[in-house]
Amino acid sequence: MLKTNFLGMELPNPVMIAAGPWNRDGQRIKESLEAGAGAVVTESIISDTMLDVRPRIASDSLGAENIRMYSDIQIEGWEREMEIAKSAGGIVIASISGQTPSELAYMASKMERFGADAIELSVSNPAAESLEVVASHADTLYDMTKEVVSSVKIPVTVKLSQNTTNISKVAKAVKAAGGSGVTAINTVRGILGVDLETAEPSLSTYGGISGEYIRPLGLASVATIAQTVDIPICGVGGISCAQHALEYIMLGSSAVQVGTEVMLNGKESIRKIVQELEIWVQDHNVNNLSEIRGKALENLKAYDEMKFEPAIIHANGVPCSENCDKCIRACMYQAISRKGRSIRIEREKCTGCGLCASVCPAKKLKLDL
Numbered sequence: 001m002l003k004t005n006f007l008g009m010e011l012p013n014p015v016m017i018a019a020g021p022w023n024r025d026g027q028r029i030k031e032s033l034e035a036g037a038g039a040v041v042t043e044s045i046i047s048d049t050m051l052d053v054r055p056r057i058a059s060d061s062l063g064a065e066n067i068r069m070y071s072d073i074q075i076e077g078w079e080r081e082m083e084i085a086k087s088a089g090g091i092v093i094a095s096i097s098g099q100t101p102s103e104l105a106y107m108a109s110k111m112e113r114f115g116a117d118a119i120e121l122s123v124s125n126p127a128a129e130s131l132e133v134v135a136s137h138a139d140t141l142y143d144m145t146k147e148v149v150s151s152v153k154i155p156v157t158v159k160l161s162q163n164t165t166n167i168s169k170v171a172k173a174v175k176a177a178g179g180s181g182v183t184a185i186n187t188v189r190g191i192l193g194v195d196l197e198t199a200e201p202s203l204s205t206y207g208g209i210s211g212e213y214i215r216p217l218g219l220a221s222v223a224t225i226a227q228t229v230d231i232p233i234c235g236v237g238g239i240s241c242a243q244h245a246l247e248y249i250m251l252g253s254s255a256v257q258v259g260t261e262v263m264l265n266g267k268e269s270i271r272k273i274v275q276e277l278e279i280w281v282q283d284h285n286v287n288n289l290s291e292i293r294g295k296a297l298e299n300l301k302a303y304d305e306m307k308f309e310p311a312i313i314h315a316n317g318v319p320c321s322e323n324c325d326k327c328i329r330a331c332m333y334q335a336i337s338r339k340g341r342s343i344r345i346e347r348e349k350c351t352g353c354g355l356c357a358s359v360c361p362a363k364k365l366k367l368d369l
């Protein structure tokens with residue numbers, strides 16, 4: 001039921017493990033596949049390895065920031081790593097990063113020879129590429145993708161960044177260059193916080209933010225691409241359970257990738273997400289995930305198409321949670337007041353903004369559209 005076709009490859013399930021140090025060598029990739037991942041993306045490989053900065057990863061309860069960049073194994077060393085990675089079967093996608101189309105093409109053809117099932121071009125690292133991520137330049141991306149596509153027979157996907165003004169333009173460039181798909185999104189340039197006592201930012205340079213923080217950005221990026229370009233999409237950013245994976249799928253993803261959740265809670269999380277997905281599809285009589293792919297896009301309108309007629313909030317008979325005045329505090333139009341274990345709504349004051357319904361822990365409120 002979870003079998004998924006992505007880039008022409010048959011994945012046992014749509015949950016892949018994203019590029020990162022948790023897939024830094026053959027053994028780690030093998031473990032990722034054994035944990036039940038539908039496919040695995042290697043940590044990004046570059047032609048000239050470099051020393052890692054320290055420290056390079058910080059995290060808090062909502063996600064992480066990293067300035068860890070690339071694989072520390074030379075591309076030649078990946079021949080052996082791919083052998084180990086593929087020894088138990090499974091799909092391995094090689095993530096490569098480079099400066100020029102010819103460098104990327106050279107690396108892609110090497111990784112194809114070493115057994116990679118597909119190539120993911122990582123051209124959207126906010127830490128390495130600073131303010132000008134390559135993935136914001138449609139022309140450069142077109143040239144890179146085209147040269148890589150013409151140098152290999154395996155599918156090529158391009159990992160896009162949310163740090164761009166028009167993600168649909170770059171996704172179109174990937175398609176025009178012959179790319180088989182896109183992956184969205186990479187981490188987003190940010191700073192997790194500042195220690196007030198030492199005046200030190202979370203890391204000593206700008207990093208890439210991942211986890212919960214970026215899921216809304218990833219979802220919007222996937223939806224935008226799905227609504228504007230006909231190309232397979234792999235959604236990534238802030239996925240830690242089946243609900244999140246399904247949100248990406250309903251907004252147009254064919255498959256998804258998980259990174260930070262695996263980094264913080266281990267690869268068993270993948271098995272958990274896959275099991276939750278199995279239960280969900282059974283409960284909802286879904287025979288194949290393609291049946292629900294993009295389903296939420298039908299309800300995602302352009303701003304111009306939105307209704308301006310009044311919508312009034314209604315309360316059902318469920319008693320209010322004890323000591324809860326959340327909706328009363330949240331209503332900026334002073335339309336709600338308390339009435340014992342329930343509330344009173346002044347219809348003439350309610351402007352239908354909808355906020356109270358989303359803060360109510362008792363699910364007591366609903367907009368009457």
Ligand SMILES: Cc1cc2nc3c(=O)[nH]c(=O)nc-3n(C[C@H](O)[C@H](O)[C@H](O)COP(=O)(O)O)c2cc1C
Binds near residue numbers: 070122187259
């Ligand atoms: C520590 C760390 C290292 C990463 N390394 C890479 C990398 O080598 N190549 C790449 O394309 N993305 C890399 N990423 C980005 C992830 O693959 C993923 O796109 C991003 O973290 C968002 O997904 P998540 O919220 O599930 O982590 C890295 C992320 C983290 C947290």
Ligand code: SF4
Binds near residue numbers: 330331335336350356
């Ligand atoms: S919908 Fe908005 S305006 Fe109406 S009661 Fe709720 S919070 Fe107030």
Ligand code: SF4
Binds near residue numbers: 328360361
């Ligand atoms: S938020 Fe919900 S539970 Fe809380 S007071 Fe309002 S209606 Fe009652």
